[in-house]
Amino acid sequence: MAGYVELRENVYGKASFEVIEGLDVHDSVVYRVLKRTTDIAIALLLLILFLPVIPLVAVLIKLDSKGPILFKQKRVGKDGKEFDFYKYRSMVVGAESVIGILRPLSGASGPVFKLKDDPRVTSVGRFLRRSSLDELPQLINVLKGEMSIVGPRPNLPSEVAHYLPWQ
Known part of the structure; x- marks a missing residue:
């Protein structure tokens, strides 16, 4: 051979x-x-x-709804290490607390679900998501070495819990 x-x-x-x-x-x-x-x-x-855009987005989020500018969530990175994942907040405060009510409406059976017209998304949040500006704070995660520009998106610990051993 x-x-x-x-x-x-x-x-x-x-x-x-x-x-x-x-x-x-x-x-x-x-x-x-x-x-x-x-x-x-x-x-x-x-x-x-994007330096000129960053303060503008922050002001728009504050004017649109109450709550913090940034959304922070635990994610699983390389070698199963958890870290704080940052995004601009695009939903109302407490959006995660109504997941149990909204999940049946999505028709999803797994740990992840999305609604087409999610009522939790704010007006500014809709624009941020369409333009992907809500992802800008993830550049902080990249600089900290928790994420990479190219590579898989870090998943939620609840998603990783459903992985098969080879995943």
Whole structure:
């Protein structure tokens, strides 16, 4: 088999899946340093670009509804480590307390559900979600090394509890 793999690489100039499968680039120090440096550079650039928008969004949230500007929620990151996940608040205060009432309306059976016209979302929150501006504070999580610009979205602990062992 080894002779075939070498012949194939020489003829086609491409490595086979067998060879590539054994490589785990994500474990290399160079990859991790490069990914982290890229995350920091992109997060800083985006924060600088959106600097004029940040105070405006904060004022709009305060004028629209009572409560904090930022929404903080526990999420599970790399290696199962929990951290505080930040977003601009787009729902009314106490929105999580009515999940039990709203879940049957969604038709969802799993730990996650979404309503098309969720009554908990504020007017400003609707705009923030459509424009994805509610995600801006997550750049803080990226700078702290809790999240990455590219990669899976951190899940809620309640979602992770339903994972199968291989997940």
